[in-house]
Amino acid sequence: MQKNSGIGGQAVMEGIMMRNADKYSIAVRKPDGGIETKISDYRSICPWKGVWKVPLLRGVVSFIDSLVVGMSSLMFSADVAVEEEEEKPAKEKTEAEKAKEEKTWKVLMTVTVIVSVAFSILLFMMLPFWLAGFMRKAGVPDVAVNFTEAILRLAIFFAYMLLISRMKDIQRVFAYHGAEHKCINCIEHGMDLTVENVLKSSRQHKRCGTSFLLIVISISVIAFLILGLFGIQSGLWRFLWRLILIPLIAGVSYEILKYSGSHDGKCINALTKPGLQMQLLVTREPDEKMCEVAITAIEAVFDWREWQGKNLEKADA
DSSP: OOOOOOOEEEEETTEEEEEETTEEEEEEEOTTSOEEEEEEEOOOSOOOGGGGGSTTHHHHHHHHHHHHHHHHHHHHHHHHHTSOSSOOOOOOOOHHHHHHHHHHHHHHHHHHHHHHHHHHHIIIIIHHHHHHHHHHHTTOOHHHHHHHHHHHHHHHHHHHHHHHHTOHHHHHHHHHHHHHHHHHHHHHTTOOOOHHHHHTSOSOOTTOHHHHHHHHHHHHHHHHHHHHTTOOOOHHHHHHHHHHHHHHHHHHHHHHHHHHTTOOSHHHHHHHHHHHHHHHHHOOOOOHHHHHHHHHHHHHHOOHHHHHHHHSHHHHO
8 A cells, every 4th residue: 555645846937846745845947957945834824733633624724825825836936937048137125015915925825725626616616507597497307407517517627637738838837747746656656756666657546736727527417416406596695606605615525635645445446537537648658867956856855765664664564
């Protein structure tokens, strides 16, 4: 059985963000070929630490946290990846200017996260609901309408993933995504974290965010089909109930992903297989330089040798 190291990350522009406990790093390949690394403290949007012991609720918080850290990492990587090779010395900023810049950054991040969540809800939740609504107006039975909505939701999700996977710039991000998975698999299978070992590791991983999204879509399909059995006549209430159920769906999906990431078995492996197959679409085989960036990101926040010594002694014996 593969051990769960607890580390996780995200591909960004020409780099990798890797998080371990209360620290996360961002390693980005610069235009001059060097690697710039930034290490930051991980701060949750929820100050109450007890939230991580509350099932379902911790999933909602974790999802929002991931969006905030992910967006911040993406913006940092974009700045590094497109910077000029020779920059003029930056003008020294006053404390007031730094405070204003930080405040502006927080506002920008908040707006970005809200817009991202709203776009996802509209595209994957509300658009299928709206399209299926035409059938209801035509007098089609509710069971058929709800089933069509479920099919539309899955179709839109797969079409969206297929569309973005064909974009040239996104393909490089997907290659870094593959490097991230390969590094984690390399560590969790007891191998030294070298470029050679990373390249021969799998680019599929159970705890991938893509698997989480697929679980969310699948759970929402089941939940909304069940909701349709209650025969709610008001279009407004049908709409509102879908919004109300979103946090619950995210919480349940998180618990499923968390459990499957540290357990093996025929049932669990069967449930995680669709997500692993989806990862073949959103990851690409990385090159050596991409693996170097991923290794740099991991080693900045995670002592993999110490972890392997404590957790994989029996496996290595």
